[in-house]
Amino acid sequence: MTWVTGADDSSYGVTNLPYGVFRRGGQEPRLGVRIGDFVLDLAGAEAAELVLAAGALCRPTLNEFMALGRPQWTAVRQRVTELLTDTAHRPAVEPLLVPLREVELLLPFEVADYVDFYSSEHHAANVGQIFRPGQPPLLPNWKHVPIGYHGRAGTVVVSGTPVVRPTGQRATPQGPTTGASVRLDIEAEVGFVVGVPSRLGDRVSVDDFADHVFGVVLVNDWSARDIQAWEYQPLGPFLGKSFATSVSAWVTPLDALAGAFVPAPDQDPPVQRYLHDTPHLGLDLALSIEWNGERVSEPPFATMYWTPAQQLAHLTVNGASLRTGDLYASGTVSGPDRSQVGSFLELTWGGAEPVKFADGETRTFLEDGDTVTITATAPGPGGTTIALGEVTGTILPAR
Amino acid sequence: MTWVTGADDSSYGVTNLPYGVFRRGGQEPRLGVRIGDFVLDLAGAEAAELVLAAGALCRPTLNEFMALGRPQWTAVRQRVTELLTDTAHRPAVEPLLVPLREVELLLPFEVADYVDFYSSEHHAANVGQIFRPGQPPLLPNWKHVPIGYHGRAGTVVVSGTPVVRPTGQRATPQGPTTGASVRLDIEAEVGFVVGVPSRLGDRVSVDDFADHVFGVVLVNDWSARDIQAWEYQPLGPFLGKSFATSVSAWVTPLDALAGAFVPAPDQDPPVQRYLHDTPHLGLDLALSIEWNGERVSEPPFATMYWTPAQQLAHLTVNGASLRTGDLYASGTVSGPDRSQVGSFLELTWGGAEPVKFADGETRTFLEDGDTVTITATAPGPGGTTIALGEVTGTILPAR
Numbered sequence: 001m002t003w004v005t006g007a008d009d010s011s012y013g014v015t016n017l018p019y020g021v022f023r024r025g026g027q028e029p030r031l032g033v034r035i036g037d038f039v040l041d042l043a044g045a046e047a048a049e050l051v052l053a054a055g056a057l058c059r060p061t062l063n064e065f066m067a068l069g070r071p072q073w074t075a076v077r078q079r080v081t082e083l084l085t086d087t088a089h090r091p092a093v094e095p096l097l098v099p100l101r102e103v104e105l106l107l108p109f110e111v112a113d114y115v116d117f118y119s120s121e122h123h124a125a126n127v128g129q130i131f132r133p134g135q136p137p138l139l140p141n142w143k144h145v146p147i148g149y150h151g152r153a154g155t156v157v158v159s160g161t162p163v164v165r166p167t168g169q170r171a172t173p174q175g176p177t178t179g180a181s182v183r184l185d186i187e188a189e190v191g192f193v194v195g196v197p198s199r200l201g202d203r204v205s206v207d208d209f210a211d212h213v214f215g216v217v218l219v220n221d222w223s224a225r226d227i228q229a230w231e232y233q234p235l236g237p238f239l240g241k242s243f244a245t246s247v248s249a250w251v252t253p254l255d256a257l258a259g260a261f262v263p264a265p266d267q268d269p270p271v272q273r274y275l276h277d278t279p280h281l282g283l284d285l286a287l288s289i290e291w292n293g294e295r296v297s298e299p300p301f302a303t304m305y306w307t308p309a310q311q312l313a314h315l316t317v318n319g320a321s322l323r324t325g326d327l328y329a330s331g332t333v334s335g336p337d338r339s340q341v342g343s344f345l346e347l348t349w350g351g352a353e354p355v356k357f358a359d360g361e362t363r364t365f366l367e368d369g370d371t372v373t374i375t376a377t378a379p380g381p382g383g384t385t386i387a388l389g390e391v392t393g394t395i396l397p398a399r
Numbered sequence: 400m401t402w403v404t405g406a407d408d409s410s411y412g413v414t415n416l417p418y419g420v421f422r423r424g425g426q427e428p429r430l431g432v433r434i435g436d437f438v439l440d441l442a443g444a445e446a447a448e449l450v451l452a453a454g455a456l457c458r459p460t461l462n463e464f465m466a467l468g469r470p471q472w473t474a475v476r477q478r479v480t481e482l483l484t485d486t487a488h489r490p491a492v493e494p495l496l497v498p499l500r501e502v503e504l505l506l507p508f509e510v511a512d513y514v515d516f517y518s519s520e521h522h523a524a525n526v527g528q529i530f531r532p533g534q535p536p537l538l539p540n541w542k543h544v545p546i547g548y549h550g551r552a553g554t555v556v557v558s559g560t561p562v563v564r565p566t567g568q569r570a571t572p573q574g575p576t577t578g579a580s581v582r583l584d585i586e587a588e589v590g591f592v593v594g595v596p597s598r599l600g601d602r603v604s605v606d607d608f609a610d611h612v613f614g615v616v617l618v619n620d621w622s623a624r625d626i627q628a629w630e631y632q633p634l635g636p637f638l639g640k641s642f643a644t645s646v647s648a649w650v651t652p653l654d655a656l657a658g659a660f661v662p663a664p665d666q667d668p669p670v671q672r673y674l675h676d677t678p679h680l681g682l683d684l685a686l687s688i689e690w691n692g693e694r695v696s697e698p699p700f701a702t703m704y705w706t707p708a709q710q711l712a713h714l715t716v717n718g719a720s721l722r723t724g725d726l727y728a729s730g731t732v733s734g735p736d737r738s739q740v741g742s743f744l745e746l747t748w749g750g751a752e753p754v755k756f757a758d759g760e761t762r763t764f765l766e767d768g769d770t771v772t773i774t775a776t777a778p779g780p781g782g783t784t785i786a787l788g789e790v791t792g793t794i795l796p797a798r
Binding site: 230 | 511512514517538540543544546547548549550551552553554556563565566567568570574575576577599600601602623626629630631632633634635636637638639641642643668671672673713714716717718719720721722725795798
């Protein structure tokens with residue numbers, strides 16, 4: 001229970017406490033923790049010596065704090081919980097609470113490298129059926145290798161940033177042409193944010209996941225399907241993805257998700273030894289996708305075939321080093337049903353089956369002015385539910 | 400002509416003047432310009448007000464200087480040339496010259512995003528013939544789209560950094576297995592370093608290449624062919640590349656390469672409008688690859704199908720923003736002859752035709768302890784030849 005008005009009744013109570021970066025008026029960016037409809041000013045709290053983290057809370061991004069490591073993450077979370085629950089602290093702490101409506105939320109961390117995986121079996125199989133009908137839905141490597149690739153870190157933007165419709169080449173029966181994408185799509189994903197780096201040449205074991213990963217963001221990996229289809233052979237997606245990737249403004253710390261780990265789907269055939277995670281755990285996150293305010297899908301993250309610990313071990317098995325701020329996303333989250341898919345490509349089955357909205361409008365892919373909002377909840381301690389913020393974006397016309 | 404002893408007779412005279420970052424003893428990293436066998440301490444020069452760049456020369460990497468833009472780049476180059484040629488400056492400048500043998504060279508810039516293109520027609524056709532015998536050597540998109548993908552910025556290392564043999568999955572007739580790569584290869588490339596950023600949503604025209612690109616590095620994009628072959632479908636290369644990418648310690652400014660621009664190969668079929676560069680110019684760089692001290696290939700960069708201006712325009716046609724420190728590499732540089740290829744995959748035709756060295760040793764792919772050094776020269780002003788530094792690395796056993 002917190003003394004902050006209204007917070008216990010929200011999904012941002014003291015069992016949640018996600019981290020972000022906010023700006024008030026023309027001031028400098030500051031770190032904050034969300035509690036109910038307020039942001040606790042962490043820079044102010046550290047300056048007042050209410051919480052101590054070697055000055056890392058007085059920086060403009062989360063990176064320095066994320067680099068400190070799990071013991072410090074846990075200590076700060078415990079202290080913040082104390083400050084927000086013990087009424088003895090209220091006189092000192094209350095002046096540091098800023099109403100959410102008064103702040104602008106910024107990109108919470110500086111992204112080092114951005115990797116995107118492809119870890120939903122249902123998504124991979126749907127895409128296989130749409131693009132390679134009549135062939136096996138999964139490629140031969142899919143159940144052995146957690147397939148992934150590098151995306152563009154410099155175009156990761158915070159939730160709310162408008163997305164300009166990308167221009168690019170696409171194939172037509174008359175040959176390639178250049179213009180605004182006509183198959184603009186979303187990918188609802190969950191991203192993992194690395195705090196503690198590793199040395200070049202070393203591997204990170206599946207067992208060391210929680211030592212390196214600070215927390216979780218929601219991700220919308222906007223995708224121009226027409227550009228992607230023409231460019232991706234043989235080196236993978238490039239401009240079909242690199243124009244924008246949106247992340248939630250709140251980073252939910254792993255400590256808040258302790259109650260959300262659940263057994264992941266069995267893996268058959270057996271995976272390579274470096275991918276043996278015991279226990280083999282995924283996260284029970286319930287995603288929801290709203291298209292122009294109407295819920296169109298509810299992807300269940302617990303159905304993902306590859307776990308975040310396996311992804312991290314795979315990412316580093318070749319000795320690739322981790323940096324603070326590395327972001328790796330799960331890939332599109334799709335469950336077994338059409339009402340659970342994480343992309344409009346799947347929702348409309350390649351554009352063949354339009355979505356019909358309550359007001360009679362229909363859609364296949366995104367139109368200018370459309371807004372997509374992805375949210376998620378997770379089971380918190382003591383039967384509570386915690387929210388993972390939101391990632392939203394509106395499409396602007398091509399320039 | 401410079402007053403610096405020996406420099407006029409080297410390929411690092413006053414027509415070259417590449418930028419780098421050096422460390423002497425336990426001191427902090429400093430920016431420098433190479434002249435002959437010396438480094439001019441730029442931080443010292445700016446502190447002494449011998450050259451002015453708003454403090455950007457007193458930073459530990461080139462990024463802040465590169466962000467200033469072409470007028471400042473040209474002004475600093477002109478002033479440094481003056482300092483090194485006018486003997487009136489010799490008393491003030493000579494104490495700022497540090498012998499190269501006394502310094503350690505560091506990564507010259509902080510890499511933002513790393514993109515790797517695939518712009519040699521000969522290389523793409525060779526790879527096609529090796530991996531898809533009997534089929535057309537080029538995929539249908541290759542002459543329309545400057546194919547590229549994002550690599551791992553965090554594992555770009557400076558020349559001289561040892562390369563640990565990567566471990567990973569590869570396919571065998573008995574199924575996948577995990578172990579040290581047995582087909583470790585190089586890719587000799589040329590990289591372009593972005594100085595001036597662009598805004599998200601904007602495109603950079605082919606005509607604006609020289610406003611954004613600061614200079615050129617040599618690149619060795621180390622590649623584990625067995626890991627790559629098993630993982631790359633459908634999202635492209637990932638762990639087969641991400642363990643290390645080496646770059647030269649010296650960034651050659653575009654201003655030094657003014658005499659090296661030459662007409663690039665004709666493009667047929669015609670390319671899309673945003674790729675029309677007039678004039679259509681490549682760079683006449685002569686690369687050389689030494690394997691354990693023996694020259695094995697001399698790739699001619701002037702044969703590249705896609706030009707660096709086209710690559711930049713393509714990279715941003717979808718509105719992707721540029722950041723200072725973005726690095727985009729050309730892709731493997733291969734000429735039409737076997738003696739001009741930029742990878743050992745091509746040199747040994749997929750490992751089928753081993754290379755025989757003078758001492759009788761043979762090689763297909765890299766063995767532990769092997770060293771590969773890539774160098775390049777370009778025509779400088781007045782019939783001079785300028786060198787582009789080197790990128791070298793030695794293979795360490797898998798961990």
